[in-house]
Amino acid sequence: MGFIGDSIDSLKSINVRQAFEQAITLGMIVSSALIIWKLLMCVTGSESPVVVVLSESMEPAFQRGDILFLRMGEDPIRAGEIVVFNIDRREIPIVHRVIKVHERNDTNAIDVDILTKGDNNDQDDRVLYAPGQQWLNRQHIMGRAVGFLPYVGYVTIIMTENPIIKYVLIGALGLLAITSKD
Amino acid sequence: MHSFGYRANALLTFSLTILALMCAMASVSDNLNSQSPTATVQVLNVNRFQKKSNGDDEVGITLDISADLQSLFTWNTKQVFVFLAAEYSTPKNSLNQVSLWDGIIPAKEDAKFSIKTKNKYRFIDQGSNLRGRDFNLSLHWHVMPKTGKMFADKLVLSGYRLPESYR
Numbered sequence: 353m354g355f356i357g358d359s360i361d362s363l364k365s366i367n368v369r370q371a372f373e374q375a376i377t378l379g380m381i382v383s384s385a386l387i388i389w390k391l392l393m394c395v396t397g398s399e400s401p402v403v404v405v406l407s408e409s410m411e412p413a414f415q416r417g418d419i420l421f422l423r424m425g426e427d428p429i430r431a432g433e434i435v436v437f438n439i440d441r442r443e444i445p446i447v448h449r450v451i452k453v454h455e456r457n458d459t460n461a462i463d464v465d466i467l468t469k470g471d472n473n474d475q476d477d478r479v480l481y482a483p484g485q486q487w488l489n490r491q492h493i494m495g496r497a498v499g500f501l502p503y504v505g506y507v508t509i510i511m512t513e514n515p516i517i518k519y520v521l522i523g524a525l526g527l528l529a530i531t532s533k534d
Numbered sequence: 535m536h537s538f539g540y541r542a543n544a545l546l547t548f549s550l551t552i553l554a555l556m557c558a559m560a561s562v563s564d565n566l567n568s569q570s571p572t573a574t575v576q577v578l579n580v581n582r583f584q585k586k587s588n589g590d591d592e593v594g595i596t597l598d599i600s601a602d603l604q605s606l607f608t609w610n611t612k613q614v615f616v617f618l619a620a621e622y623s624t625p626k627n628s629l630n631q632v633s634l635w636d637g638i639i640p641a642k643e644d645a646k647f648s649i650k651t652k653n654k655y656r657f658i659d660q661g662s663n664l665r666g667r668d669f670n671l672s673l674h675w676h677v678m679p680k681t682g683k684m685f686a687d688k689l690v691l692s693g694y695r696l697p698e699s700y701r
Contacts, residue, residue, distance in 0.1 A: 355539045412613060412638065413678045431619050431631040432674045432686065449615075451633040454660045457626070465660070471615065471638065476655070499683050501557065528539075 362531045374530045381529065397424035398495030403436055403445065404505030409470030410434070410447060417506030420447060422495030429453065429466060429490070434497040437468065440482050445494055448477055454487075464490055560610045561682020567608045569687070573601035573673045575618060577694045578650065583664070583701050591664035593657045593696060597635060599673075600648035606677055606685075607642040614639040615676040622669035626661050634671075666698045 392401040401422055405414045413434075414420065422436055429435060431453050438445050448468040456463035465487035469476040478486060511518040581594040599618060606614050617636035623629055634653040639645050670693045677685040 355537055358537065412640065413615065431633050432615075432617055432676055434676075434684075451617075451636075451655060453629065453631040454627050455629040457628045497684065499561075500679060501681055 359527060359531045378526070378529050396422060396495065398422040398436075400436075400445070400494060403447065404508050405447060406444065406509070407446075407470075409472050410449070411472045413471055414447065414500070415502070417503055417509055419501040419505040420497045421499035421501075423498045424493075424495045428455065429464065429493060429496065435466075435468065436494045436497070437488055437492045438494055439480065439485075439492065442480075442482075446477070446480065447497065451476065466493070557681045561679060564608055564610055564677075564679060564682065564685065568605070570605045571601065571603045571675070571689065573599070573603075573689050573691060575599050575671050575673065575691045577671075580697060580701070581652065583697060585662055585700060586658070589662055591659040591662050593664060594653060595634075595657065596650065596652050598648075598650050599635065601673060602646045603639065603675060604642050604645040606675060607645060610679045610682065611642075612678045612680045614645065615678065617674050619672055619674060620657060620669045621672060622667055624659065624661065624663035624667070626663060630659065632657055664696050665700070666696060668693055668695045 389401075393399060395401075403420050403422060405416060405418045405420060408416060420434075420436070429450060431450050434447060434449050436445050436447050446468075448470045450466055451469045452465075452467035454465040466489070467476055467478070467487060481488070511521070576598040578596040578598050581596060583593050584591075586592050597618065601616070603614055603616060615636065615638055618634050620632045620634055621630065633655050634657060635651055636654065637647075639647075670690060672688050672690045674688040675686065679685075
């Protein structure tokens with residue numbers, strides 16, 4: 353039986369002390385993942401430092417399943433930058449390029465009007481904005497794209513589209529973490 | 535100890551580490567490239583210049599853009615996104631950036647180009663401040679890597695003064 357047999361054997365041999373140890377190990381893995389994510393949030397200043405591209409609107413630059421690394425920073429937003437923005441009452445953030453910037457005279461950089469467009473779209477994004485909304489403002493922007501990794505995000509797309517694969521994978525990893533002895 | 539699972543795990547971890555390292559090296563190698571892009575832009579004609587019904591000024595112009603961006607391409611370049619922006623300041627806004635034309639350059643062979651075009655995006659001010667207004671034209675580019683860090687830079691080109699009256 354090899355691997356599976358070994359796993360069952362080690363499951364049988366678990367006693368209370370071992371079970372606690374395994375639970376703590378599992379907790380450590382989860383909490384260190386959380387720590388890394390929160391640390392990334394602090395370093396990049398963006399509320400979601402990594403996003404997966406879900407649409408084809410920025411092709412050929414970004415394809416479905418590519419991963420983008422975001423930064424927010426204090427720098428003002430300028431035309432040409434690729435930003436990730438959230439529209440009120442729309443759940444999924446959008447990754448598009450800034451084509452127009454109008455910055456007000458006031459000293460605070462918050463007062464800025466931004467228009468975006470997807471490289472692969474014919475029209476600008478006013479059709480995507482909330483009804484009557486002409487411009488994006490600073491508070492809609494979640495971050496700007498600074499780095500790029502192809503294909504890696506496809507795993508998450510597969511998992512959200514087929515939840516069964518996700519549960520099987522999580523189950524297998526959990527079993528591995530519980531039964532492994534090191 | 536040397537079960538199938540352990541070996542598969544070790545192999546997967548090792549190959550992913552090597553792949554990540556190669557991606558990082560490809561991205562770092564972009565810094566070794568020396569860039570010397572050149573560009574010139576001319577405003578050939580102001581086709582129309584009027585105040586829209588909501589009070590905002592709108593201009594339509596014809597542009598002559600020629601550029602040589604071949605030096606931006608490296609082995610880690612997927613594409614170069616290039617756009618021409620008009621930049622000006624008005625009493626109302628300290629900075630206005632309006633993209634007039636853009637294009638995607640997929641390969642080094644296409645990076646030397648010269649085109650005559652009308653503005654692709656509408657050149658509209660926020661308000662009525664464009665009569666006699668000076669604006670700068672600048673050519674921006676964003677280098678999209680196959681993997682890693684994105685680069686962006688610009689060349690500030692000739693300015694232009696819009697006519698004093700609508701036409």
